[in-house]
Structure formats: structure tokens, C-alpha cells
Amino acid sequence: MELVGSTAIVTGGSKGIGYAVAGALMAHGADVVITSRHDKEVAEAAATLEAAHQGRRVLPVAADVTSAVDVERLYARAEAELAPVAIAVNNAGIHSYETIAHLSEDDWNGVVDSHLKGTFLGTKAALAHMRASGTAGAIINLGAVDAIATTRGTAHYAAAKAGIAKLTEVAALEAGRHGIRVNTVSPGVIVTPENAGTFSPDFEAAWHRSFAIDRMGEPADVAKAVVFLASDYAGWITGINLLVDGGTHLRGLPDYADYLLGGNE
Template sequence: MTSLLAGRTAVITGGANGLGFAIAQAFFAQGANVVLGDLDGAAADAAAARLGPEARAQGVACDVTSEDDVDRLLTFATSAFGRLDVMVNNAGVTRDKTMRKMSLDDFEFVIDVHLRGTWLGTRAAAALMRDQGQGGSIINMSSISGKVGNPGQTNYSAAKAGIVGLTKAAAKEVGFAGVRVNALQPGIIETAMTQKLTDEVRAARLADVPLGRFGQPSEVAQAALFLASDMSSYLTGITLEISGGRNI
């Protein structure tokens, strides 16, 4: 059977660990050339080495809030592999506090990484894909927090909600060129970030999940693979929830 992404090139920001690396693993297994962008360039290189042969996986240091860095990341991908087919804007951070305790710096930093970073990645990738004339898939990482809002996360929830609006608007702008833009909204997924939650918080959130368990990074990766591949060739502007039914 032909691999779903054979011969295609995918760039994933925040790709050195967590959901980004899980997505990279799924793409690589399906034949894609993968470029991992990460603020920690050494971690990106190490993650690329864990994927497999250097000829198909590369790591690049990238600050997604920097226009120059994002452009350099995509230039590297096209120079190394000749084209760009998939862009996953996944890089993210949290600085959780109630509004009363949250500083303006805390708010702006989270907004910049998520929303500015996703906009820069979407804009740059869409331009390359239009010029190539063969379409492409852009996948933006939102969150269930952007749908329902979480206390202590006014910055994060605002950024993740903004990504949904950005995705819809971008999809309308570039659909004529065969460029699809979609978003993912993971719920509670077993990552290093969620494992830091207290037992009380974990139990409260688990109680809201009809499937009765937290999700695995591989399950988010499979949804990303679907959106990256031709299986979703007539889908654009959608937000796909991977939440076990939480907040339905």
C-alpha cells in the first residue's frame, strides 16, 4: 500500500517533543520528509535523529514569533527537500494565572507564541504553496480551551480561540490555490504539560470526558495525518476536536 505522505515535505513547529514530535513520527512513518522547528535547536536536531535517517528528517532552531526565523525555517525545508506540502503550526507555551495575578507580559507572551506564531507560519507556508502551484495542507493547533475557556488561562484560551478564526479566514483566502487550512482542538492529552496537573485537577477534568480516559499524543497525530493527507482533500476551514467527547 502506498504511504499517505510519500515524497511530501512537512514542517512542524514545536516539533522536538510532545504533540509536535508525535505528529512528526506519524508523518515520517507515512513517508514524509520532516523538518522539525523548535526554539531549542539542539533538541530539534536530537528529535530529528530519533525519527530516522538524516536524509529524511532535519531539525532547525526557530523562534515562531520571529518573521525572519519562520521564513528561514521554510526556506531550509524547500532547499533540503525541494518543496513544502504540509505545515503544522504547533509551537506553544503556557503561563497560567488568574487575571488578577497575570501580568501583561504573561498575556502578551502567550498570545505572541500561539497567535502571532501561527499567523506567521500560515502566511509564509501559504505563499510558498501558492507559488508551487500544487496546493498543500496547513494545520493549526488550537485547543478545547479555545472553545470553552479555562479559568487561569485567559491568555491561552484567547490565543487558541483566535487560531480558529485565523484558520477560517485563511482557508477562504487561499482555497482557490488548493491550499487547505484546518485546525485541531485537542482536549486533555497525556503530555509532560498535563502530567504536571494536580491529582485533583486531573480527576475533575477526567470526569468531563465521556470516553473515560485522557487522550494519547498518537491519537492527535493520527488526526493531523488525516488533515495532512489526501483523505481530507475536500476539507478546509474546519476545526477537528480530539477530546474524547469533552465539552460536547
């Protein structure tokens, strides 16, 4: 299995799923640009990744994915310091949970902009730069099972992720004639170093009842799916939404309002 190119951008690549994706792409031969909104955080992550994957480069860039100026600067730096971008992974986004009755406009805007607008800007920039360089690249957008399996407390997040899946489909139609593939990967619950230990026993038990494959997801599960879609093995796959959720979509999500919001209506 070979990647479609040697340079990748992973937004939100300083921790969690993004960090795992960056490492997996490096393990398969890519140099990677990772982003975070925080200079120190992204620089430390880049140093750790380079130490773990000797011979591969990591370019850390502090960027706000909701800013078109920042996203364009990100691609310009990648091309100036590495090579034309062949793989773009739009992963960055923030999370919060609240029922609609209590959801503020600021919280709605923050979550929807970071996920949906950020993915739009990242996809737009990737398409423009891949077309300009003649690169038959791969764009992978991070969705979520929440867009398919509904629960209370996630209106803003689920709406953004559903929008990403549809954005991906339209982008795949528009990009295919240029040899560029666009797909979505939608994780279920993923345990990361940042959220490990934060689930109550009752909430974790509810997750286990939702699984067909009875274990919590790991960042590596998502990273492997991204690498596959960024490889020649997926050369005739575009416009899909690949669920990486242990089968949660078959039974449904736990009720977030009950477990995270105390049943708040």
C-alpha cells in the same frame, strides 16, 4: 491514504504533540522539518525520529516562530534541502496559567504571540511558498478545546486559541482557490512525557469527570487527526476546527484556578 506531499514542517516538533505529529507524518512517507528554540533539543529529537523511521529525513532547525525572519528562513531551508513544502503544521507555543487579575502583560504577550502570532506567520509563509511552487498543500493549525470550553486561569491561552480557529477560517477562504486547505485541530488534555505525573490526583479525577470517552488523551490521538487532514482522505475538507478531546467540550473543563492556582481570584 496518501499525504498531499512529501515534505512537511512541524513547528515545536522536538517534543510532545509536535514530536508525535512529526513521527506520524514520517510513518506515512514524509520528510519532516522540525523546530525548537533550542539547537541541542531539536537536533536530538531529529536523530531519534530518523532512527525510528529509517529512509525518512528530518531537518532540525532552531527557530523562533514569532520572528518573521526565522519563519522565512525555515521555509527557505526546507525547500533548499528537501523539497517544496506541502504540509505545514503550526504547533509551537508556550503555556502559563493565571487569572486576569494577576496576569502580567509579559505573560499575556508571551502566550498570545507564541500561539497566535506564530500561527499567523507560519500560515502566511506556508501560503506564499505553496502558491509559488504550485503546491496544493495542507496547513494544520493547533488550537485547543480551551477556546470552546471556558475555565478560569486561561484568558491569554484561550484567546490565542480562539484567534487561531478564526484565522484558520479566513485563511481557508483565501487559500481555497489555490487548491490549499487550512484546518484547525483542537486537542483536549494530552499527557506527554513532559507533563506526565504533574497532575494532582484531584485534578486528574476532575478531568475524568469531563470526558465522554473516559481516558486521558495521548499525543498519538492528535497526530492521527493531523495526518488525516494532511491526506487525500480530507481532500474536500477545509476551514474546520476538529476537536480531539474525548468529548470534554460536551461537559466543560475542570476549573484550572481551583486545581492549579489554589482558587486564586
